[in-house]
Amino acid sequence: MIKHLGTSLRMTIVSIVLLGLIYPLAMTAIAQVAFPKQANGSLVTVNGKVVGSWIVGQLWSKPQYFQGRPSAAGKGYDPTNTGGTNYGATSKKLIDSTKATIATLEKQNPDASGPPPMDLVTSSASGIDPDISPDAAYWEAPRVAKARKMSIAAVNALVAQHVQGRTFGFLGEPHVNVLELNLALDGLKTD
Amino acid sequence: MTVIGWIQAIVFFLLVLALTKPIGSYMFRVFDGQKTWLSPLLRPVERLIYRIGGVREDEEMTWYAYAFAMLAFSVVSFAYLYVLLRTQKWLPFNPQHFDNMTPDLAFNTAISFTTNTNWQFYSGENALSYLSQMAGLAWHNFVSAGVGIAIAVAVVRGVARTSVKTLGNFWVDLTRCCLYVLLPISIVVGLYFVAAGMPQNLHAYQDAVSIEGFKQTLTGGPMASQEVIKELGTNGGGFVNANSASPNENPTALTNLVELVLIFLLGAGLTYTYGKMVKDTRQGWAIFTAMAILFFAGFMLAYWAEAQGNPLVHAMGVAGGNMEGKECRFGISASALFATVTTDTSCGAVNSWHDSFMPLGGLVPLVNMQLGEIVFGGVGSGLYGMIVFVVLTVFIAGLMVGRTPEYLGKKIERREVQFAILAALVTPVLCLVPTAVAAIIPPGLATLNNGGPHGFSEILYAFTSTNANNGSAFGGLGPNLFYNIVTGTNMMFGRFAVAIPALALAGALAGKTSVPEGPGTFTTHSGIFVALLIGVIVIVGALTFLPADSLGPIVEHLLLLQGNTY
Numbered sequence: 001m002i003k004h005l006g007t008s009l010r011m012t013i014v015s016i017v018l019l020g021l022i023y024p025l026a027m028t029a030i031a032q033v034a035f036p037k038q039a040n041g042s043l044v045t046v047n048g049k050v051v052g053s054w055i056v057g058q059l060w061s062k063p064q065y066f067q068g069r070p071s072a073a074g075k076g077y078d079p080t081n082t083g084g085t086n087y088g089a090t091s092k093k094l095i096d097s098t099k100a101t102i103a104t105l106e107k108q109n110p111d112a113s114g115p116p117p118m119d120l121v122t123s124s125a126s127g128i129d130p131d132i133s134p135d136a137a138y139w140e141a142p143r144v145a146k147a148r149k150m151s152i153a154a155v156n157a158l159v160a161q162h163v164q165g166r167t168f169g170f171l172g173e174p175h176v177n178v179l180e181l182n183l184a185l186d187g188l189k190t191d
Numbered sequence: 192m193t194v195i196g197w198i199q200a201i202v203f204f205l206l207v208l209a210l211t212k213p214i215g216s217y218m219f220r221v222f223d224g225q226k227t228w229l230s231p232l233l234r235p236v237e238r239l240i241y242r243i244g245g246v247r248e249d250e251e252m253t254w255y256a257y258a259f260a261m262l263a264f265s266v267v268s269f270a271y272l273y274v275l276l277r278t279q280k281w282l283p284f285n286p287q288h289f290d291n292m293t294p295d296l297a298f299n300t301a302i303s304f305t306t307n308t309n310w311q312f313y314s315g316e317n318a319l320s321y322l323s324q325m326a327g328l329a330w331h332n333f334v335s336a337g338v339g340i341a342i343a344v345a346v347v348r349g350v351a352r353t354s355v356k357t358l359g360n361f362w363v364d365l366t367r368c369c370l371y372v373l374l375p376i377s378i379v380v381g382l383y384f385v386a387a388g389m390p391q392n393l394h395a396y397q398d399a400v401s402i403e404g405f406k407q408t409l410t411g412g413p414m415a416s417q418e419v420i421k422e423l424g425t426n427g428g429g430f431v432n433a434n435s436a437s438p439n440e441n442p443t444a445l446t447n448l449v450e451l452v453l454i455f456l457l458g459a460g461l462t463y464t465y466g467k468m469v470k471d472t473r474q475g476w477a478i479f480t481a482m483a484i485l486f487f488a489g490f491m492l493a494y495w496a497e498a499q500g501n502p503l504v505h506a507m508g509v510a511g512g513n514m515e516g517k518e519c520r521f522g523i524s525a526s527a528l529f530a531t532v533t534t535d536t537s538c539g540a541v542n543s544w545h546d547s548f549m550p551l552g553g554l555v556p557l558v559n560m561q562l563g564e565i566v567f568g569g570v571g572s573g574l575y576g577m578i579v580f581v582v583l584t585v586f587i588a589g590l591m592v593g594r595t596p597e598y599l600g601k602k603i604e605r606r607e608v609q610f611a612i613l614a615a616l617v618t619p620v621l622c623l624v625p626t627a628v629a630a631i632i633p634p635g636l637a638t639l640n641n642g643g644p645h646g647f648s649e650i651l652y653a654f655t656s657t658n659a660n661n662g663s664a665f666g667g668l669g670p671n672l673f674y675n676i677v678t679g680t681n682m683m684f685g686r687f688a689v690a691i692p693a694l695a696l697a698g699a700l701a702g703k704t705s706v707p708e709g710p711g712t713f714t715t716h717s718g719i720f721v722a723l724l725i726g727v728i729v730i731v732g733a734l735t736f737l738p739a740d741s742l743g744p745i746v747e748h749l750l751l752l753q754g755n756t757y
Contacts, residue, residue, distance in 0.1 A: 020330030172444025173522030
């Protein structure tokens with residue numbers, strides 16, 4: 001046993017150097033050279049200022065912007081506190097908060113057609129889901145159009161331009177990146 | 192359910208099927224000590240490691256020497272991680288200046304990663320330095336996976352060898368696994384992950400102000416290099432709390448597919464390695480078939496339940512499947528698939544919250560773990576868990592026809608069956624007893640996130656997951672001193688109390704002489720055997736866990752249909 005402990009100690013040290021330090025640090029070095037944008041978090045900069053990340057959702061509250069899904073990450077869309085509600089299907093808290101979300105959405109979107117789509121009334125898993133479903137975007141379009149004094153058709157056309165389909169036609173679900181859509185609405189160019 | 196949703200699962204499975212033979216033969220060469228195409232590059236490194244470690248390459252170990260070496264390494268690596276987590280504040284690579292972990296949480300986390308469980312009672316993005324992530328957790332992801340595969344290889348040698356006392360050399364198996372299998376795949380796929388959008392940096396978090404004025408802190412770190420080994424080694428511990436649901440750890444539907452394939456890759460490959468080692472690949476494919484059937488059964492139920500959606504939400508006028516705790520880019524099919532795959536194996540990474548699944552959707556991951564995670568399984572642990580069930584099946588089949596059972600020319604006698612039963616009984620005892628205790632004492636009930644039967648499911652899931660070394664959670668359950676200590680010890684027993692009997696079983700089998708096949712020999716690569724094997728797995732699991740599962744997800748499903756909430 002003593003012999004095994006000695007070997008264990010030496011093997012631990014040598015494997016930490018190789019797998020715990022050299023491997024991740026070398027990967028970081030290669031990534032920083034080969035894929036610097038992605039490796040540094042796919043940051044979005046406008047006029048030299050970081051306004052977010054392409055892959056991280058944000059909280060939107062003004063009517064002229066598309067809104068994302070409900071978020072349970074911190075006080076909402078906090079990447080340092082990711083997570084979901086973890087409410088089960090029979091949770092009273094889930095049912096009450098879903099009801100409240102629907103009421104708020106319907107109040108904010110009086111011209112929307114029918115009840116809101118499922119993804120707009122349910123909290124995402126990460127709390128920083130950057131996307132909404134195309135249905136959700138079209139559902140919000142009348143509100144955005146009204147706030148911007150645009151025609152609904154023009155907003156719908158913009159949404160259609162930004163819908164990302166399933167990868168290879170069968171992977172995942174079609175979705176729209178909310179930040180991308182809102183930047184396009186403002187006509188902002190990223191650096 | 193949609194056709195496209197099914198195509199996604201079937202394409203995934205076909206990819207795994209196509210990779211099983213190549214990766215399986217490669218692993219056979221690695222563990223047989225043969226040359227591989229990477230040898231010119233890696234052999235000098237391997238020699239250097241042995242020289243520094245003081246390992247004699249040609250030394251063979253008995254089953255107990257093998258077990259002692261494995262235990263000694265686990266003790267040292269546990270102690271190292273505990274110290275690292277308790278001192279991270281004073282060490283480099285800590286740009287966010289995170290504090291040291293508390294003693295009970297560090298104990299829980301250190302055991303969790305030593306045992307390949309990766310149960311997480313902390314949130315990485317606000318608790319761990321980059322050094323703790325890289326040189327602590329990601330390092331453990333390599334070596335605990337290596338330990339699992341080493342044990343499996345030793346157990347298979349026990350089945351394959353005759354009339355010897357030894358099962359190979361633990362240090363050589365561990366080193367060759369990490370160096371020839373885990374590291375090369377991690378480098379290649381890790382770089383793809385960065386290209387696909389995963390961060391890989393060492394700098395402090397980035398502040399951002401949105402065009403609407405919303406302030407946000409964007410996290411970073413060496414994520415991609417950790418993500419790949421997290422899946423490949425069926426570890427499952429996320430860099431951040433949201434794990435593979437976070438767009439940082441899983442940015443696209445394609446990275447999601449790659450992660451899924453990584454989780455099954457080595458477990459599936461090992462069935463082929465097994466066939467090669469016992470010199471009859473049909474034996475490996477028989478096990479593969481049983482695993483594949485159980486996989487599709489689980490996926491079907493999970494996908495169906497989630498696609499049905501929540502009737503209580505439908506009553507509010509909103510239509511569609513259950514999207515609570517799921518991500519838009521994945522949707523329902525890819526989330527149900529991930530939940531099935533991550534619990535078929537001992538991975539435990541999640542891309543959606545199992546706690547928020549429909550009751551019958553959440554039942555699938557629970558049952559998968561209760562069956563012992565033998566569907567491709569944890570790297571290594573899945574195969575040796577399955578071999579235990581194979582021995583039981585052969586034994587029961589022998590009883591049915593009234594002759595001494597044999598498997599691959601070895602007589603299965605009292606000792607073998609005792610070890611197999613011991614290994615098979617560990618999971619139920621360690622899962623159900625603590626669950627029953629936690630359900631009636633105040634500290635066990637203090638940190639629940641849900642009431643009613645779902646609260647009970649949270650407790651049951653926690654002990655099932657920790658004891659099966661899975662690490663996924665009904666994440667609403669919060670940590671406290673009671674859960675930190677009890678789930679911690681539970682993970683330890685769940686790992687070693689199965690691995691050691693499995694090694695003992697292998698030691699007993701290795702010492703046996705081979706009996707020639709006769710007309711009465713029960714073939715163990717036929718359809719009948721596969722059916723019988725599945726039957727034994729399901730009956731052992733159902734008899735043990737059905738009462739507990741009835742009190743949780745099953746009764747919750749019935750109450751949901753009546754419109755009850757808690």
